[in-house]
Amino acid sequence: MELKATDVSFKYPSAKEYLLKDVNIELDNNKIMGLIGDSGSGKSTLCKILSSYITNYEGSVSFDGNPLPKKGFKPIQLIYQHPEKVMNPKWRMSQVLKESWDVTDEDLEEFGIQKSWLNRFPQELSGGELQRFSVLRSLNPNTKFLIADEMTTMLDAITQVQILDSVLKVVKKRKMGFLLVSHDMDLVDTICDDKIYFKDINGV
């Protein structure tokens, strides 16, 4: 499977200059890729384009040769740095999970989620615990590609290992694609097969 962006350019409506210019990137599910770049350089915007959260860009993005689906479940899932911003604060965690798919007890255990947490509201859990939910939620059986945008930046080193270990097990088992966006060079070197420097692919 192949996720491909061709000549993607983008500027925010209020900005004068382009943030992304003629970006070309090809990703597949054979290699775990790392994307490295400075904050504010447009990495996250590219991630949103690749996962079809931003649609008013120039150029094209294709997945297995087809354009990204406009409605329904998004096969390319994006995980952000701050899990508390992507959950309904008035839902209990069980509902937050169910929004995406019915996870099994084994899944919960693999991701280190205690049963008792399911009854809580997002604000009653720590960042590391919420991120476990956020990641598991994104692993709907229809997900084909996962983009982790600074997914573990806010977490301590131990939780970082735990979450990445669980995710990569699933990614390998289901033969999914995985892109790790990070500023942490050591981390990228540790878990990625290959890396791309953002400034090399962005033509601004």
Place this chain on the structure above:
Amino acid sequence: MEKVLDVENVSISFMQYTKGLNQRDLQVISDLTLDISEGEILAVLGSSGSGKSLLAHAIFGILPENANQMGKIKYKGKELSQADKEELRGKDIVLVPQSVNFLDPLMKISDQAIGHTETDEEKKEKKLKQREIFQQYNLGPEVDEMYPYQLSGGMARRVLVSTALLSEPKLVVADEPTPGLDEKTVQETLNHFKQMKKDGIGVLLITHDIHAALEVADRIGIFYSGYVIEIAENKDFSGDGENLLHPYTKALYKALPKNGFELIKGHQPLHGEIQQGCPYYDRCEMKFDRCKDERPELIDLGNKKVRCFKYEEEA
């Protein structure tokens, strides 16, 4: 070196309503002990959401009303009352907040850096001082007239740091000063703390970023489930981590990508689910029988401190 800050056995809990009129007392910080001398940087390292920011709030006396704080906070050996804190904050003890969101979006930078003034003379004097310090931090005169939204990440950080230094403080408390910045700006921010250290200011760096802590701090306090479980020296974080004492600190060090990316199971018990004994009991590899029911105190080993029965005899 004179001690500027002593935090002794501080605990913080919150009174919460659970259902109807039922209340519960939720313990968030159970036992926090640390000290900072002049010209020393001490980092408190804890994961996000672990409640370590409350320490800063406790020092400045800005905990919410339903909070209940026990233990002692001393400045230069004198225990601080709420009135003392209100007197000292913004003068001898200052805060470098986490982000530009702490600035007033509708006020020009220079005006909010100077703050409230009674007379025109005072204002002029403060304005001169402000310009001088801003210049040291590479902030040109044009910055004075800007509004917060016009600042870049790095500039905002320099504004926050230089504003904090306006009152010539003895103690700077920095709450998560590095996240969301690129490497260059992080480095620049950390250099500011190194400069403060040179100027003899004590710095309390509250962070979840172990790299930042290791880069600047002389000692590092590890915060786990509401406890300080170890205060280690910076140089102990080297090699295989064999000089680190607490098993959690060792595991944390070895989990770093460049030190092996080692996996250990379990999670930090959250507020309200911490058992009777040692907070690390469930995950510990070298636990004794007594650890289940007995809670170890922070043992003083000279420059280091650790909360673990294993080191009791060495003390």
